Amino acid sequence: MSILSTLSEALPGRAFGPGSPEYDAGRTVFLGPGTPDAVVRPTNSAEVADAVRTAVAHGLAIHVRSGGHGGEPATDGLVIDLAALDAVTLRDGDLVDVGGGAHWSDVADALAPHGLAVTSGDTRDVGVGGIGVGGGIGWLVRTHGLAVDLLVEAEVVTASGDVVAANADSHADLFWALRGGGGNFGIVTRFTFRASPVDGLVGGQVRFDDSDVPAVLRAWREVTLASPDELNSTLLVMPPFGPEMPGGPQLGVALRGSEAELRRLLAPLLELPSVTEVALAPLDYGELLEAAPPGKPPFRFVGGNGFVPELSDAFLDACVQALDASAPTMLMLRALGGGFGRVAPEATPIAFRDAQAFLVVNGVLGPDASDEAAADLLLEVDAPLAHTSGRYANFTQEYGDDVLATIYPPATLERLRRVKAQVDPRDAFRPAHHIRPA
């Protein structure tokens, strides 16, 4: 019997092979289409469990698809496409149940009428699944922490096909591992998050020309270190991309407060002579979320990310050095501290809680650039990375045990491996950042 027939028997009407629209939707991710043996689209946790049991019994690699914005397309095995598990239900005041296949736009849109939000990522299109088990560095991370910090409970289908509710009191080790350990531990069919009030938000953009980038970096540090947790900010320094995108620093900000208070907090930045545009106004949380680009950008990015323990002079100088590289370079600094820093390092797998900021730095090459050119450029842009600790798995597109060792501190990785051995001893779930059982 073909694997598709076997799956159709186990999951009538839910299994799809090449030639069907459901197969095409399930096999296609942000980076392009894959070639899995089959796609299943379960509609509840019992069907997800059937899919897992069937895949395990037949030795099929399992690929979980939520929003499809993480990782490479599947080249074999079974895609379990959670698209049908996209319900968002507000219950008990501020607790919100979210299906494992919903998008963050579904969550923002459902909560907006209630003046609530769950801080997530920056875009509407990214899935709740990948962020819900990966981290979630979003617009309001400084006020409320990561998306995983707001997780109260997860309904999980384990490798043995059991459906369990993991929370602080029940399956507590699994609950810990899920909040940053990625898709290694099971398939979350329902996330229950604690939503936060977001009425009365004010924010927007401040743009600068590139005449004095070091001054912008120093002023951003001054603002970040002096501000209350309510101020969320991201400083992006972009190279010019044609006449319509001239490049230079851009600040994105959001504060729950008044515009006058926001301007007062931002004064060291707003007073700089290189300011070219100030667009600050009351806004809804949903307006902060951007549409993701339609697919993989046509560039080769060279660089990395990391948590910045101290916004020191040496770190800022290294940022300036990277921006002077021979190829166009983009740099993103996101303010942390606040709610992110109030979570204990051992409370979740994302341990670098003393960070004052999060850094992404990338040199930009053409899509066909050689490995040699990429290696040369890395030497030019990696100076600020030397001042960081750890890495954010969801922004790290290099894989392997040596990479895992840069994402998690040794004790955290060891604990993740022990939990893996408890809940998935035969290693059925092997996502891109694959954590092996201890």
Ligand SMILES: Cc1cc2nc3c(=O)[nH]c(=O)nc-3n(C[C@H](O)[C@H](O)[C@H](O)COP(=O)(O)OP(=O)(O)OC[C@H]3O[C@@H](n4cnc5c(N)ncnc54)[C@H](O)[C@@H]3O)c2cc1C
């Ligand atoms: C354009 C773009 C913008 C981004 N912006 C941000 C941002 O602002 N902040 C941020 O933190 N990250 C951001 N990311 C990174 C993002 O967090 C990861 O790519 C994430 O994995 C995407 O989740 P997904 O559900 O869309 O991806 P998917 O490809 O569907 O899932 C990725 C992996 O997560 C696991 N997984 C997914 N769903 C489940 C589930 N229900 N249960 C268990 N495991 C599951 C699986 O291992 C799967 O392979 C961005 C990525 C892109 C491409």
